[in-house]
Amino acid sequence: MSSSRPQRRFAVAAVLMSLGFTVALLEALPRLAPGLMPEKVRAVERIYDARESWENMMHPDRQLGFSLKPGLDIAFPSEAGQIAVKTLDAGIDSVGYRDLGTKAPFDAMAIGDSFTFCDDCPAESCWVKLLSQQTGLSIGDLGVNGYSNLAEANMLTKVGPVWKPKLVLLGFFPNDFKDNVHFNNWVRSDSDDYWTWMRRKRRSDTSDWLARNSFLYRLFDASRRYGDRKPVEYNGNGVSLVLRSDDWWWGVVERSEVTPTYAITQQALASADAIAKKQGSHLVVLLFPFKEEVYWDVVRQHLKHGADLSDDDVDAPLSTLGDFMSKQSIDYCNLTAPLREHARKGEQLYLKTSAHWTAAGNKVAADAILACLREKGLLASPS
Secondary structure (H helix, E strand, O other): OOOHHHHHHHHHHHHHHHHHHHHHHHHHHHHHOHHHOOHHHHHHHHHHHHHHHHHHOEEEEOOOEEEEOOOOEEEEEEOOEEEEEEEEEOOOOOOEEEOOOOOOOOOEEEEOOHHHHOOOOOHHHOHHHHHHHHHOOOEEEOOOOOOOHHHHHHHHHHHHHHHOOOEEEEEEOOOHHHHHHHHHHHHOOOOOOHHHHHHHHHOOHHHHHHHHHOHHHHHHHHHHHHOOOOOEEEEEOOEEEEEOOOHHHHHHHHOOOOOOHHHHHHHHHHHHHHHHHHOOOEEEEEEOOOHHHHOHHHHHHHOOOOOOOOHHHHHHHHHHHHHHHHHOOOEEEEOHHHHHHHHOOOOOOEOOOOOOEOHHHHHHHHHHHHHHHHHOOOOOOOO
16 A cells, blocks of 8 residues: 555656656647647737737836827837838827838828737838828828727827828728727726726736737637637638628627617717817818628628628618718718728738738728728819
8 A cells, every 4th residue: 555655646747747747748739830820820829929029018107098109119029020100299299100111291190990000010011101102192090909099189189289280081990899998998987008908808917918928828719809709711712701790790780770889989080080180181081991891792602691781781881870970071081992892803802810901902992092082072183
């Protein structure tokens, strides 16, 4: 009996050592040899690395929730590779903005979320920079990943009097519906830091530390958070896309004109228009469709939600906002039709996994905005 006890202890210790070695190896391997990891695993690492990098680029702002730090010069992890990101000082309250090479004084300013910031593409490919080159206007890019329309209206209030732009371009992406709700709830809270407030709503401090430091926890967390999305990988007609039926857009499509987020969003856009007019600027809202909306011809064949819906159904959220803005005499440009036209030609306008535009998508967007602004008489027609 006594001789077997040390043997059992040795066996237990050996098992624990083996488990510890296995965990250490699994934690180290993605960092030491990332190329050996499956594509989906690399995508999880990239998402969490990008989130951590992004948070490190921000500082709290009681009016905006958070803002970009000025003076950044970093390589941002992206599906498209390491993206060079530089920021400058907007001239008030240490608010930073992305340096696209355009120079102050600015004729126009762009406000919005990641689609306006162009966080998945280099500065030279960003639609803001392309539009600046096409129009001859110097356009400052105040887009910030994760912003809501409410935060964007506050950005206009803060920076507009300093920059004094004649034209304000506000980019709207459908996830702004939920972001507006989050920001509205944060304003009513006692927190001075929106980013920390949102993070603690999603996970505990312990979970947040593990997500920053443990590869295995990231896999677990990603499976828990995203495991029910059931994405479809499509390769055909010259494009390679991962398509999803995510709740953030599907719920809005199903409840067009009914979901309460519309009222908050309409209020935010009307407020931005009033602020712009008070400052002597002209606001134009840019409606950016999501990837699945642009490639709806493909989606309807592969996602279970697609079979019973038409283009009009899936376009309803942006169309509803367009109808509202028409009644309020707010100028807007809906980019759905031009993007869908190019998508049907087999052009890769969005990155495979990310929701953001490729260089080709940014080019189509810039061309569409240029044509829309000219049609509205806000730019001189080409000679």
